[in-house]
Amino acid sequence: MKDIVRLIRPINLLIIIATQYLFFKVFISVQSSDEAFDADANLLVLSICVLTLMAGICGYIINQYYDQQTDAFNKKNQLSLRPKTLLWTYIVLSIISHLFFFQLCLKFDVLTLCWVYPLSFLLLFLYSHSFQRISTLGNLIVAGFSAGVMAVVLVLPSILPNIFAFNTLKTFAYLFICFAFMISWIREIVKDVQDQHGDALAGYKTLVISLGFERTKAVCYFLLVLLFIIEISAAFYLYNLQLHWMYIFSILTLPHWIYLFLQFNKWHASSNHAALSKALKIHMVLGILFLLIIIALP
Numbered sequence: 001m002k003d004i005v006r007l008i009r010p011i012n013l014l015i016i017i018a019t020q021y022l023f024f025k026v027f028i029s030v031q032s033s034d035e036a037f038d039a040d041a042n043l044l045v046l047s048i049c050v051l052t053l054m055a056g057i058c059g060y061i062i063n064q065y066y067d068q069q070t071d072a073f074n075k076k077n078q079l080s081l082r083p084k085t086l087l088w089t090y091i092v093l094s095i096i097s098h099l100f101f102f103q104l105c106l107k108f109d110v111l112t113l114c115w116v117y118p119l120s121f122l123l124l125f126l127y128s129h130s131f132q133r134i135s136t137l138g139n140l141i142v143a144g145f146s147a148g149v150m151a152v153v154l155v156l157p158s159i160l161p162n163i164f165a166f167n168t169l170k171t172f173a174y175l176f177i178c179f180a181f182m183i184s185w186i187r188e189i190v191k192d193v194q195d196q197h198g199d200a201l202a203g204y205k206t207l208v209i210s211l212g213f214e215r216t217k218a219v220c221y222f223l224l225v226l227l228f229i230i231e232i233s234a235a236f237y238l239y240n241l242q243l244h245w246m247y248i249f250s251i252l253t254l255p256h257w258i259y260l261f262l263q264f265n266k267w268h269a270s271s272n273h274a275a276l277s278k279a280l281k282i283h284m285v286l287g288i289l290f291l292l293i294i295i296a297l298p
Contacts, residue, residue, distance in 0.1 A: 007064055007081065008057050015285065016056055016149055017049050019180075022291040023150045027173040028157065029165045040108075041163050044156075047104050052149055054097035055120055059145075061090045063128040094121060110159055120145075133203065135210040139188040146184035147177045168241065169294075175234040179287055182227040186220055187280040194273035213269040220264060228257055248293055252286045 030041045065086040101117040123131075123141060132138035154173055156164040166173075192199065192206040193216060199206050208216040231253050238246040256279075263279050266272055 004081075008060050013053060013056050015281075015288065017053055019288050019291075020049055020052055020149050020153060021045065022288060022295070023153045023173070023176075024156075026291050026294050027167060027169050028153060029167050031161075031163055031165055044104070044108060044160075044163075045153075047100070048152065051097060051101055051104075051117065052152075054093060054100075055117070055124065058090055058093050058097065058121065059124040059128070061086055061093070062125055063132075065090065066128040108160065113159065120148075133199075133205060135205050135207050139185055139192070139207065142188050143181045143185035147181035150177050150180060172234060172237055172241075175230055175237065176287065176291075178230050179227070179234065180284060182223055182230060183280055183284045183287075186223050186227070187277055189216060189220055189223075190273055190276045190280065193269065194277070217264070217267060220267075224257075224261060224264065231257060244297070245294065249290050252290050253283070256283055256286055 024045050030038055064081075065083060068083065098117060098121070102114060105111050105114045124145070127138055127141045131141055150173075154166075154177075157166050189207055193208045193213065196206065196208050200209055207219065211219070231249075235246050235250045235254075238249055260276075260279055260283060263272070263276055267276060
C-alpha cells in the first residue's frame with residue numbers, strides 16, 4: 001500500500017485537481033441559473049477533474065515503468081511493484097478513463113474533440129518511453145501538461161458557449177497559465193540536474209547533460225526572470241481591476257520570487273536540489289492560494 005501511495009503521489013494529484021477546479025470557479029461563469037442547467041455544468045467540470053486525475057495516475061504509472069533503470073542508478077523511487085503489474089494497471093486504467101471520456105463527449109455532443117484525451121495519453125506515453133531522454137523536449141511536455149490542466153478549462157466557453165462564459169478576469173487566466181508553465185519548466189530542469197548521474201548512465205540527453213551545470217543554471221536564471229516579468233504583468237493587470245487583489249498577489253508571490261532567486265544563487269551541481277524543487281512547488285501553491293482568496297473576497 002505504501003508503494004502505491006508513493007507511486008501516484010497523492011499530494012501532487014491533489015494540487016493538480018484543486019488548481020483545475022479553482023480555475024473554473026475563478027474564471028468561468030455558468031450562463032444560466034436553472035438548476036438542471038447548473039447541474040449539467042457542475043457534472044462536466046467534475047468529470048474533467050476525474051479525467052485529469054486518471055491521466056495523472058496513468059502518467060505516473062507508465063513513467064515509473066520506464067524509469068526503473070534510472071531510478072536504480074539514482075537510488076530513488078525503488079518500489080516493490082512488478083513491471084508487469086505496472087503495465088497492466090496502466091492499460092486497464094487507460095481503457096476505463098477513455099471509455100468515460102468518450103461517453104462524456106457523447107453526452108455533451110462534442111465528438112469533434114474526441115481526439116484530445118487520446119492525444120494526451122499518447123504524449124504522456126511517448127514522454128515516458130523516449131521524449132524525457134531528449135534535451136528540453138521532455139521538460140516542455142511536462143510544463144505543457146501542468147499548464148494544460150488549467151488551459152482545458154478555458155476551452156469550455158468556446159466549445160459550449162450556451163453553458164459557459166468568461167468573466168472579466170480572462171487575461172489574468174492566461175497570465176496564470178504562463179505562471180504555472182514557467183514554474184513547472186524550471187522545476188523539471190532542477191529535477192534533471194538532481195538525476196543527472198543515473199540519466200547519463202541510461203543514455204539520456206537532458207539539458208544539464210548536454211550543456212553542463214553552469215550553463216543549465218544560466219538557463220534557469222533566464223526562466224526566473226521571465227517568471228518575474230509574468231508576475232509583474234499580472235500585478236499591473238490586477239491593479240486595473242481591483243487594487244486590493246494586486247496587493248495580495250504581489251505580497252504572496254514577489255517576496256517568494258526573491259527567495260527563489262537567492263536559493264538559485266546557492267545552487268551547486270551536487271547539492272540543494274530538493275530544497276529548490278520544494279521552493280518552486282511552494283511558489284505554485286502561493287498562486288493557488290491567491291485563486292482561493294479571489295473566491296473568498298467580494
